[in-house]
Amino acid sequence: MKPAIRKIALERMEILISNAISNARTNPELSQRQAQLARRISTRHNIRMPYDLRMVFCKKCKSFIAPGINSRIRLGRASVKSIRISCYLCGHTYRKIISHSSK
Ligand SMILES: [Zn+2]
Numbered sequence: 001m002k003p004a005i006r007k008i009a010l011e012r013m014e015i016l017i018s019n020a021i022s023n024a025r026t027n028p029e030l031s032q033r034q035a036q037l038a039r040r041i042s043t044r045h046n047i048r049m050p051y052d053l054r055m056v057f058c059k060k061c062k063s064f065i066a067p068g069i070n071s072r073i074r075l076g077r078a079s080v081k082s083i084r085i086s087c088y089l090c091g092h093t094y095r096k097i098i099s100h101s102s103k
Pocket of ligand 1: 089090
């Protein structure tokens with residue numbers, strides 16, 4: 001695949017996810033559609049979503065879960081630097097380790 005296509009696809013996914021997050025409270029249906037569209041781009045172009053985009057999808061039911069809206073986020077112990085994300089739709093809880101060295 002051409003690097004340019006990959007870059008555009010990645011940018012589109014980032015825009016869709018950030019729109020989905022900002023629409024989650026006011027327009028949940030639209031935000032679900034935007035998130036699913038981002039997922040479809042990832043599948044169609046066989047591009048793995050960056051970690052920060054993937055974390056808005058429940059690992060179990062694959063639904064889009066907006067942080068703090070249809071998921072619950074709890075901070076772990078300060079020394080561990082992790083958050084726990086619970087999906088309101090299926091009840092699955094997963095842990096995200098907040099990395100402090102990347103970027
Ligand atoms: Zn779920």
